[in-house]
Amino acid sequence: MSKVTSKNQLQGKEIERDYLDEAVHGYNLRTAMEEAARCVLCYDAPCSKGCPSNTRPADFIRSIRFRNLKGAAAIIREANALGGCTAKVCPYDRMCEEACSRTGIDRPIQIGRLQAFAVAMEREYDMDVLKAPKADKEKVACIGSGPASLTVAQRLALGGYKVTIFEEFDKPGGVLTYGIIPPRLPQDVVDYDIKKVKDLGVEFVMNTKVGRDVTIEQLKEKGYKAFFVGTGLWKSKEVDVKGKELQGVTYAVDFLKKARSASGDWKVDGEVIVIGGGDVAMDCAATAKLLGASRVTIVYRRTLQEAPADIAELEYVQALGVSIFTKFKPQEIMGENGKVTGLIAEGTDDFSQLKLKANHIIFAIGQDAEDMKKIAQVELNPNGTIACDMNKGFTNIDGIFAAGDIVNGGKTVNEAVAAGKTVAESIIKYLTKKEGVN
């Protein structure tokens, strides 16, 4: 497996980065206590209000501060089925940390790292925070095994429902397992959060795509009383650029999934160009670089300030030696013998031009919904996402609910968890009172 070596500017040391290495080191007890002690322990804390999924950062930080590590872990696990994952991938600078009062003194508390520490303690102590009651209520099917589905499954299992998750791929987690790179989200963190859902009695059925391998009607016959659709967005957006059919053109979802499935045991040869400016584009660039690409370049049509990618993500790829061209959009993919040889991009100023050599071009310009009509005749938005209330999750069809990227068009894991929590309540209400249909 290849590595990227760079010099630490502060210490002059050579740092090796591997595809499976985490970008940020975790806290130990002492450093966690130091960071928790920096917290000013606000009254009516703004960080907690800034968390979409209500993971209660103010409370778990206070628990750490007062040496109640198990209590901290319990707060997170109770509030957030994906406490381990969100600790790693939340855009804190737009959520809890943006709200942090400490910023008024110097810099915000590193809330995500404290959360990761508390979840690591949960593992260390082998805690069983949640106990599901006997599953003697109705059967519910969750379609897809990403953040929204896992959250709904956790909530329903805790409510005594028999939950089955149906997943198209061979491993659960959806975007967590196939869409985010290990330096940001190590697989063991994903697996641990999923294990905690499994431990509540949730059944996982892999390699089963609802609408292809099994239908909702068939599931109804098997006794399923409610359905949750949390399939995410897995169809890559395509652009109409000359040369897009050439060998070497690929899409972010497929590229990341291939790398992740191979656990990094896959060599990317030659020069790589990534088109896009979001976290997924950054993940593609980092993956390409860490898997051996000789040069990786990002081409983005807007400015860095406008790029949706996290600052930390941008800094990370730049530390890996990835260069970024802004305000350029692809004009033509060049090729020879059916293979990509380069990219011509034109400046959005209608003057600048860019011609770059490339063996691979990865489009990371967003994802669309697959055809949801194959699952059920739910009402769709013009962009193919499911039309329903984002928080309540009722679709136009009785007994079918939806949340996550397939509803909101692609937001954060945290927001998927948040929606999953409220939609689970809708499902419980539906099953207990059979009410609330649109």
Added chain:
Amino acid sequence: MANKADLSIEYLGVKCENPFFLSSSPVGGCYDMVAKAYESGWGGVFFKTVGRFIADECSPRFDQNGKEQTPWIGFKNMEQISDKPLEDNLQAIHRLKRDYPDKIMVATIMGSSDEEWKELSELVTQAGADLIECNFSCPQMTSHAMGSDVGQSPDLVRQYSRAVSSATKLPVIAKMTPNIGNMEVPAIAAIEGGAKGVSAINTIKSITNINLEHMTAMPVVNGKSSISGYSGAAVKPIGLRFIAQMKQHPLLKDVQMSGIGGIETWRDALEYILVGSHNVQVTTSVMQYGYRIVEDMASGLAYYMEEHGFNKLEDMVGLALPNIIPAEELDRNFKVIVKIDHEKCIGCGRCYVSCFDAAHQAINWDFEKRRPSVNDECVGCHLCLNVCPVPDCIEPGEIKYKDESKRIPKDIAFQTRYE
């Protein structure tokens, strides 16, 4: 050093280049250590207590406790007096005085009978010590005829002070235990016995932490532990109080004090001087940071003297004593109301929480704006000001008099500034 303030002071007739001494402890127990300390800038050393008794130490023997991100606020040690033969120690004292004649060597001794105290007194005098300190206060001796059990008995303190003084021409210092209510009583006894100076405080009997798995105190020595001496920054307030109380006693006001307890910075040292100490002794912070800390003690103190126009250290000794008065004599005719700077406020609400839960419900909280405001209930206790994490955000403000006819023409608010 950037400035030239004179830090020298005469202590019990001995000219000292500065007031910074190592206390009798693990930090000054052999030739090489003391030589390095002298060369680092320490004015003198109270050599690790010597006696006929040779300590057999346990392992481990230390523990420390902290708060938030600050470890070592308090430190516990179970070491006793020197674990080296008396002859080796006398040899070291002799060589150190020979090689560093301008540095001060105080021999700290501990005996268990009149004869032993006398013998030690003679031996360290012959070895060349400048002064003798009697250790009446080590709280972890394995012999009850020695240590703080002695220091708690005014009669034994008087008797042994007399024995030591009778066997030497050198001034004798009594090192007191804080494990007692009124230190004045044994201190007066020491002076009656012939001692010329008093050192305080030795360590405080303590249990720093209980090990929650082994059900004993820390440190755990083969499943057990013992109560032993506590030191470090946490004990400074207790040391200052004992020195001040002794210096305010009519029978002790002219006795020269050596201040000990929690000294890490020049400020700590100066505080001991201001309550009447002629010098200070340091161990715990040296254990944590090394001899080099004396550089900033000396430099910082010199800057302070320059800033405040003091030419001699002696001139600062005891300056705070007249202003430390009995509680019943304090002026209680006014309250200093706080004012909150909303520009500096970060909206954490800590002042609101503390005022409601622990004071007088005198702060209102605006949930919308996340800002506190002071209401008419404020009694001027200043709890809010002490919990506020932002410097100068909450400050002393308006002064309200209980009896307007007794207004004071001074700026009281300024006098209540906090760091």
